[in-house]
Amino acid sequence: MTRPVQGTIPDRPFFKIGEVAEILGVAPSAIRYWQREFWPHIRPVITRTRQRAFTRRDLKILAAIRSMLRDQGYTIRGAKDHLASLLTAGEDIETVEDTADVKLAAVPDDSPNVLSTHRMEFRRIGEMAAEMAKLKYALDQERRHVEELKARSRIAEQAFKDQHARDFVRVREARTALATLVAEVVIEKEE
Numbered sequence: 001m002t003r004p005v006q007g008t009i010p011d012r013p014f015f016k017i018g019e020v021a022e023i024l025g026v027a028p029s030a031i032r033y034w035q036r037e038f039w040p041h042i043r044p045v046i047t048r049t050r051q052r053a054f055t056r057r058d059l060k061i062l063a064a065i066r067s068m069l070r071d072q073g074y075t076i077r078g079a080k081d082h083l084a085s086l087l088t089a090g091e092d093i094e095t096v097e098d099t100a101d102v103k104l105a106a107v108p109d110d111s112p113n114v115l116s117t118h119r120m121e122f123r124r125i126g127e128m129a130a131e132m133a134k135l136k137y138a139l140d141q142e143r144r145h146v147e148e149l150k151a152r153s154r155i156a157e158q159a160f161k162d163q164h165a166r167d168f169v170r171v172r173e174a175r176t177a178l179a180t181l182v183a184e185v186v187i188e189k190e191e
Contacts, residue, residue, distance in 0.1 A: 013118060014045070014053040023059065024066050034065050037076055043084060044153060045119065 009023055021028040035042045035052070041061050044052040054062070068074040068082060087182070 009056070009059060012056075014055060016058060017044075017052045017054065020054050020062060024063060024068060026070075031062065034062060037082060038083065039066060045122065047122070048129065101150060106112060 015023070017031050018027045021031050024031070029053075032052075035044065038061070042054075042058050044054045044058055047053055064083065064086075068079040069076070074082060092117055
């Protein structure tokens with residue numbers, strides 16, 4: 001499955017693990033393994049849906065790791081040491097890119113600002129999602145309350161109709177009884 005990294009990498013701030021695997025020509029499981037092994041240097045953003053979102057910087061480092069392990073014959077330990085020495089010596093991430101022989105599309109070098117902006121946006125999206133969940137809960141509560149009031153209203157209306165029907169029957173019985181009584185009185189007077 002190993003193939004050389006070819007062409008330029010798209011000009012986007014984040015990449016899913018499948019896209020990174022395709023760009024580097026390795027399996028996604030290799031990306032996950034390298035993420036664990038080279039942790040301090042590769043820190044993808046984990047989305048709310050628990051997906052990894054790799055930055056361009058992560059992609060450059062992963063390309064360098066791939067190059068060291070697959071092309072240059074480094075061991076994991078050796079690649080860790082070499083990568084750590086490159087990054088802690090104050091060398092720019094572009095040095096790591098040159099090591100990996102990868103060409104990235106030109107992007108302004110404000111990656112930390114872009115990353116912090118994206119993290120803030122993710123945080124705001126999370127806060128908005130939490131607020132929406134609260135509002136949805138409140139709306140559901142109101143809907144339940146309205147349904148309960150409607151049910152009570154239907155019950156009260158039915159009780160009113162039943163009472164009205166009973167009263168109507170009583171009035172009819174009373175009229176019948178009164179008519180019978182009046183008829184009896186009239187018959188007695190005539191006798």
